[in-house]
Amino acid sequence: MSRYIVEITYCTQCRWLLRAAWLAQELLTTFEQDLYSVALRPGTGGIFEVRLNDELIFSRKEAGRFPEAKEIKQLVRDKVDPDRHLGHSDKTTTEN
C-alpha cells in the first residue's frame, strides 16, 4: 500500500476549492498507483498550500503565485518515484 499522502489546503473565502480539486485530480490521475490519498482541506486567509506527508512542497504565499500542475507533479515525482519520466510534464514552461 502506498505511504504517500498529499494534502492541498485552500482558502474557502477566495473560492479556491475548484482549483484545489482540479489539482487533486491531476495528481490522482498521474500517481494513481503511488498515492495513498489526496486530501482537500478548507482554510482561510488566502492560503494555498500543498503538503506531501506533512512536508510543505508548495506555498502560494512563499511563491507569490499559484502552482502549475506540472511543477507539483515534478515535486511529487521527485519524492515518490524519482526515476519516472513525466512526459510533457517534465518540459520547462518555455519549451511548451
Add this chain to the structure above:
Amino acid sequence: MSRYIVEITYCTQCRWLLRAAWLAQELLTTFEQDLYSVALRPGTGGIFEVRLNDELIFSRKEAGRFPEAKEIKQLVRDKVDPDRHLGHSDKTTTEN
C-alpha cells in the same frame, strides 16, 4: 479546528475519480466549516466507499448502487451537526 475527516475510496479501473471528486466538492461546499478535510483515495475492484472518521457510512457493494450526494450529506450532517437543516438536500427523492 474541525475533527471530522471524510475519505472517499474509488475504483481507478472503473474510472470513478470524477464521481468521487464531485462528491468531495459537494461535501466541502456544504460542510466548509465542519470538515477537517475530504480525502480521495484510489482503490480497485469496483470499490466506492465513504468513511467519516474511519467509520464506513456508505458502500456501493452493500447498497448495490451509487450514493446520491444528498444522502451522503444527510449522513455526514447527522454526525457533524445533527440539528442543522440541509434545505432541499433534506427532502426525500420522491419529493423532488
